[in-house]
Amino acid sequence: MNTPSTVLITGGTGTTGSRIATLLRGQTTLRIATRKPSSGEHVRFDWANPATHGPALTGVGRIYLVAPVGVADPAPLVRPFLAAAVRAGVRRVVLLSSSAIDEGAPGLGALHRMVRTALPEWAVLRPSWFMQNFLGEHPVAAGIRTSGEIVTATGEGRVAFVDAADIAAVAARALLDPTPHNAAHVITGPEALSYADAAAVITESSGRRVRHRSVSTAELTTRLIAAGIPAEFAAILAGLDADIQRGADERVTSTVQSVTGRRPRSFAEFARVLAPP
Template identity: 45%
Template structure:
């Protein structure tokens, strides 16, 4: 693909990694962000119809939905339709292992792309390892030596954002379009208790997993500034984990990238300075 690739959410956890990997491969990249500050960045907001201009001259795009609302199809569809009309052919959506096609949030976009996009892929990663370093659990590990969740003893195949980015680049640049979805996990499923024990061992100080009820977690998310609807949606994802819905691993990172996914221990050993 010779035309440039647009990376929405281009300064975020996965988007920044996708953009960097594409640039390292010598591919022209446009980083879409609400507040551009560099020549290769373009102003972009899914809520602004004028942002469709960011897709001009774009052959493929990495799609990251807004994180502060749940009506993703209604919000994103107008810009995606204009992007397709302008010639963008391949769309790679970042979704979630818990969101089935046709379900809520990114699941709506998943089903719509499958019906309408010339070329498409949906990456459905499990929970990010980086939630424990640069994300919300990282802060509580640093400040309180605690990890809060409503997952009880449920296990998760935590996946590194670096592996997600590598899979995204493969889906964006591969000779053939994936035209399907891929559930991305790390090599092992761990409970939050397991994570707390591992981090405690590496830090040589106790880090505890605080088991919350679902409504307690909703209130905690709202205290951090999230609207109730989104806080409830996130808390319900913890309920799925508690019920065993994330207790699995897959080989999709290996299939897409040609290398084994990062283990949680390897991630944690590289993240000690963040704690």
């Protein structure tokens, strides 16, 4: 296989982007976009500063696209970036979206059509909710840490949680495969679990009791705003929980197996690596 041209990984220091960089390193030339470059592989890139976009795109052939995070309507920032990418000779874009967001939906949904019409080679990744939300700074993880409680507005709705490593594996194929995927991939873990199920798995593997409490979407919105999330985005996030409650995210797909040739990691396998309290 020919070595593909330079791959620009936006969100390259984040949950999926950093894992994609690890998978691609050595197979192609990488350029990792970050607001705080600290190595030769890094390039300064800030969605809010268009002056950083052109230099980041020079010599790039393929892009992993993580839209500005926490921005309710990213289209006005992403549209000119894609136009500049086309002018710079980029042929392929792999967009990170979400299984919860259909093409044309407000926010990220507006970007699906944009990427598949702007460039000849594309893929839209639509992962389910990340298992990594149970780690780090995410409100789910923070709740477990501080009170042993996961607070959502999902009721008994189930989610086919997916490991970010499996998303990265699909992304790596979509970026490197000689034949462009030109498809939207709904990426899930192997089973759908409610947050109460997930809490039970964590309790079992950590030995510390973790429980789930479901609240109204209005209460969740208030809690997210109190945690520092902008009001408009907090309302969107709470609305996604309401979708989960309605069963919108319980679908399980075979994408990880069919694209990467191996099965996705289960939540129980993931929970084994969660640090004990």
